[in-house]
Amino acid sequence: MNHRILILGSSEEFTELVKLARSRGIFTIVCDGNPDGPAKKEADLACHTDVRSIDRIAALCRKERVDGILTAFSDLLLECMVKIAAKAELPCYLLPKQLSFYRDKSVMKKMFAALGIPTSRYAETDAACSPDAFAGLRFPVVTKPLDRYGSRGVLVLDSPEEIRSRFHEICAGSGTEKILVEEYNTGFEFNLMAWVSSGQVYILGIADREKSPGEPHSIPICSRNVYPSCLMKHVYPEAKRILEKVIGYTGQTEGELSMQFFWHPDRGIEVCEIAARFLGYEHELIELCSGFSMEELLLDSVYAPERIPDMLKKHNPFFEKSCAVLYFHGRQRIIRDLEAAKTCLQSPEVLQGWLFYREGEKIQEFTRPYTARCFLRPGTREEIDRNTDRIYAGMTIPDENGEEILYQNIRTRYPEDLI
Numbered sequence: 001m002n003h004r005i006l007i008l009g010s011s012e013e014f015t016e017l018v019k020l021a022r023s024r025g026i027f028t029i030v031c032d033g034n035p036d037g038p039a040k041k042e043a044d045l046a047c048h049t050d051v052r053s054i055d056r057i058a059a060l061c062r063k064e065r066v067d068g069i070l071t072a073f074s075d076l077l078l079e080c081m082v083k084i085a086a087k088a089e090l091p092c093y094l095l096p097k098q099l100s101f102y103r104d105k106s107v108m109k110k111m112f113a114a115l116g117i118p119t120s121r122y123a124e125t126d127a128a129c130s131p132d133a134f135a136g137l138r139f140p141v142v143t144k145p146l147d148r149y150g151s152r153g154v155l156v157l158d159s160p161e162e163i164r165s166r167f168h169e170i171c172a173g174s175g176t177e178k179i180l181v182e183e184y185n186t187g188f189e190f191n192l193m194a195w196v197s198s199g200q201v202y203i204l205g206i207a208d209r210e211k212s213p214g215e216p217h218s219i220p221i222c223s224r225n226v227y228p229s230c231l232m233k234h235v236y237p238e239a240k241r242i243l244e245k246v247i248g249y250t251g252q253t254e255g256e257l258s259m260q261f262f263w264h265p266d267r268g269i270e271v272c273e274i275a276a277r278f279l280g281y282e283h284e285l286i287e288l289c290s291g292f293s294m295e296e297l298l299l300d301s302v303y304a305p306e307r308i309p310d311m312l313k314k315h316n317p318f319f320e321k322s323c324a325v326l327y328f329h330g331r332q333r334i335i336r337d338l339e340a341a342k343t344c345l346q347s348p349e350v351l352q353g354w355l356f357y358r359e360g361e362k363i364q365e366f367t368r369p370y371t372a373r374c375f376l377r378p379g380t381r382e383e384i385d386r387n388t389d390r391i392y393a394g395m396t397i398p399d400e401n402g403e404e405i406l407y408q409n410i411r412t413r414y415p416e417d418l419i
Contacts, residue, residue, distance in 0.1 A: 006070075007070050010032045014038075014072075017070070031046075068302040075277065078094075120262075120272070122183070129160055134163075141181045145176075156219055188231060190208060192205070192258060193258045196257055203317045204317060210226070214329065214407055223328075225325050226322060226323070285375065288321075289321050328371045330357075330406050345395075349387040351374075351376060352374065353373070354374070
């Protein structure tokens with residue numbers, strides 16, 4: 001039988017997955033609303049349909065005799081995949097009734113409370129923003145819409161009055177007129193990716209998620225992620241126990257899992273969010289550090305699940321080499337020239353670099369992931385730190401007035417006694 005798979009999402013992140021599927025003789029259909037998605041250029045069939053068109057894509061699956069469906073890297077793509085799979089009667093590691101645990105921040109917070117999982121103190125509020133709603137919370141706080149993604153509506157605010165004045169900005173585009181308000185966490189931050197197999201959690205990698213200041217009232221911008229975390233020994237055991245509790249509660253027995261969390265030597269772990277998908281723009285680092293292919297794992301989960309237990313048992317997330325992704329965020333201004341940036345991204349220590357804008361274009365919030373991004377070549381943690389500093393020192397993009405567009409990086413400093 002010739003297999004036929006629908007891959008939901010056409011960003012560059014899916015390109016290698018499409019290539020791998022085709023190399024195995026699998027007919028690939030790549031679907032989303034972007035007619036210029038890079039992964040579509042590699043597919044056997046490209047479908048330009050908004051991923052939220054559940055019924056239309058389910059009908060496409062039936063018409064094209066699709067026998068598998070995959071996605072990753074996005075909460076919206078995850079949600080749509082699960083709903084499409086249910087409609088088209090395709091196998092999927094989640095059912096629609098399980099989505100709220102991972103997609104609704106209010107339900108997620110209540111799950112944490114029920115399981116005794118530490119998380120930042122929080123409250124929910126409507127537009128009235130009554131001071132009583134914030135009783136016991138320590139300001140500043142982070143505000144979030146309950147059902148959006150991609151940091152939309154996420155602000156750092158200092159008082160109930162500020163929350164009230166910006167309430168409609170926070171929940172713009174949300175399906176509910178309520179928001180989540182939680183205490184701002186100052187601990188070290190981490191990204192974790194894992195896989196669930198037969199009800200067991202296998203951690204694939206934990207990264208130091210490092211941030212730098214951005215605009216006033218915005219959360220600090222993520223400027224660098226490094227695998228493996230230099231604090232792995234402190235966070236790995238408890239992070240694994242937390243994820244085991246969560247899948248026991250949600251009923252997830254297979255598939256993708258990720259977690260963003262904080263850790264402080266005096267307070268331990270506090271969980272920010274858990275998602276049933278991989279994190280975007282960095283899964284490649286796990287393969288660079290360890291040789292473990294996330295694309296093979298995804299594809300095998302559909303067509304060769306018998307291979308997965310052996311893959312997971314052989315994988316060691318305490319990598320001997322370090323790898324990093326650097327994110328360059330820019331102010332919403334018009335780019336004058338990119339020559340210095342292009343030169344910097346061609347430096348020997350850069351394995352691969354991307355510029356997401358052209359000269360004369362204006363930086364747009366949310367429409368593109370970053371102004372620029374690059375992977376550093378694998379090496380020791382000390383080499384990665386030195387190369388990070390060199391790249392950020394040379395990376396510059398001027399606006400029309402000759403002023404710097406890019407935000408400055410402040411590399412996280414870790415206490416020597418903890419490393």
